[in-house]
Amino acid sequence: MSQIKTSVSMYSLQDSYARHRLDLEGVLQFVKDVGAQGVELISDQMITGTPFPSDATVTRWRDALDRSGLAPVCNDIFINSTIYKNRELRVAEQVDLLKRELDVSKRLGFDLVRLVSNTRADVTEAALPYAEQIGMAMALEIHAGMSFQGGLTSEWIRMMRRVQSENLGIVVDFGIFCDRHPRVSTDYFRSIGVTPEVADAVERIYVENGDTMRAFASGDGFGDVSFPPELTALFRSDLDAEFAFFSTGYESTPLDVLDEYFPYIRHFHGKFYEMLEDGTEYSIDYPAILTRLNALGYDGYISSEYEGNRFTPVDQPIHDHEQVRRHQAMLAAHLNDGK
Amino acid sequence: MFDGYVFTDGSARNVVENGEVTGFQVETLITYYRGIPLSMVHDIELVVDGADVPRDELVISPDGEDWFTLAEAETVTTYRWEYGDPLYVRWLHAGGVPAGEHEVTLRLKIRVAYIPVPFGGERTRLVAV
Structure with a gap:
């Protein structure tokens, strides 16, 4: 037991x-x-x-x-x-x-x-x-x-x-x-207007790297992240960067x-x-x-x-x-x- | 993520004191998952029919009795805004808003422990006064 x-x-x-x-x-x-x-x-x-x-x-x-x-x-x-x-x-x-x-x-x-x-x-x-x-x-x-x-x-x-x-x-x-990556988070951010290509890219980067934290964050939770250029090229608003950062949680x-x-x-x-x-x-x-x-x-x-x-x-x-x-x-x- | 807690439905009203309309008031729940000292309210913005309410005409209260300007609230550490309780946000404005329908936006930011970026939320409602 x-x-x-x-x-x-x-x-x-x-x-x-x-x-x-x-x-x-x-x-x-x-x-x-x-x-x-x-x-x-x-x-x-x-x-x-x-x-x-x-x-x-x-x-x-x-x-x-x-x-x-x-x-x-x-x-x-x-x-x-x-x-x-x-x-x-x-x-x-x-x-x-x-x-x-x-x-x-x-x-x-x-x-x-x-x-x-x-x-x-x-x-x-x-x-x-x-x-x-x-x-x-x-x-x-x-x-x-x-x-x-x-x-x-x-x-x-x-x-x-x-x-x-x-x-x-x-x-x-x-x-x-x-x-x-929790899909309920992705779905929520999609519902408030995240760029669909950004949502797809974050999901893909999570799969390719195991997670996105190791792909672009410091691990301090403080927002000092460096997103790859192929991701930032898709950003259309602050919300896109917020979602990408949030995925490092x-x-x-x-x-x-x-x-x-x-x-x-x-x-x-x-x-x-x-x-x-x-x-x-x-x-x-x-x-x-x-x-x-x-x-x-x-x-x-x-x-x-x-x-x-x-x-x-x-x-x-x-x-x-x-x-x-x-x-x-x-x-x-x-x-x-x-x- | 916490937008659903901002600007309680049905809370917008003109404030009547001693027979005079002295202001306009809304209520909100917290954009967080715990109660905080009032000093951790980082900022509040109220927009009525597209016009920003001047910051120094806003007062807030965690109990509906004692009121603080946003500048005063910065040092108010012994009053708590409890989780699940409304914060009252009042625009000190003689006459309040005219009778009828208004578009009102409430924006709220609070500081959280150890995270330098404030949490926030906002909500716009069409309200009938």
Whole structure:
């Protein structure tokens, strides 16, 4: 039997929450009903007043969590380093914000936080003694477009390897395992007027190079890209360049990185863009990933993280419930692959 | 990608205070997936019938009670614009807009953590006032 457990990131249900189809309790009940054992929160998204929610808000969350029986797997936090328009926060200021996020995560019942990609190594290291003191682990998200080759990510990983703390690790997002460019993204950009020849060329370059990140981006997620002349020759508007850049937010990374980084992996984001009716994900080969994770003996969680929501054309319904249901069913069906 | 959250349908109206029409107001959800301090609202533009509303005539509020000019909002770090809650965008303009149909565009940009390029969205609606 596989030791892998499944959770759902509440990120998946953001549209249902924003448009009041589900409230906080409803989201948790839905996650329970689709068969997950755990739940992942974005406290900035659904806990009002974060990072200083009222006691009543925290009690409401913890009561709903207890009633659901779901395990609190991970809280996704952010350091608002851009809180002022005229400057970026200095390291000491960012450390203070990070400590607040650790505090609120603890109050909400978590012992693991996900640090967003490009969180600074020095900020994390400075907050580590506090994290150790209150019993929180901090794991950097390895996200496509800003993954292992990115400047800030590789600096963070060097810090993690040097420090060797139980309270540091990584969260790997499956968006780094996109064998195919998500067609829902291409379709969305076509619907808002991307030049069809540009859409075709980006799809073709993705296939020819494995992904477009390695074909024309730095891996820092900062937009400093160099597009090949045969692509720029097709550009007719800023939207074309935006789409081409956006395509670098997916990577096709060999699964061997799972072996290499296994001792540091605390959690996975089971990213998905489009669950098909046949129970497969359009871009990501889940059975291959689950087979590898079972071979490695992974015994943590994989969170369903639906990101097709943002590629739904304006005013069309977002089928987040159906997509999450299919994704959890797929995970359940393949959980023992390779065992 | 977040355009669908911009400019809530049915939210455009003239503002009446003490029996006087003092302005015109719309509401919007955030072009992001989490709540932020109000200071991270990078810019807002309102266009009414093809004319840009002067930036210093716009005020915003995360609760409908306390209002800030866009310049003031740059330092407002203790008020949060919660995810799923509307931001109220008001044009301080005596008399508001005349009764009838108007073409109104709302553009919104917010800063996000660690990404130097602001996220944004825009939406144009024909509204009856």
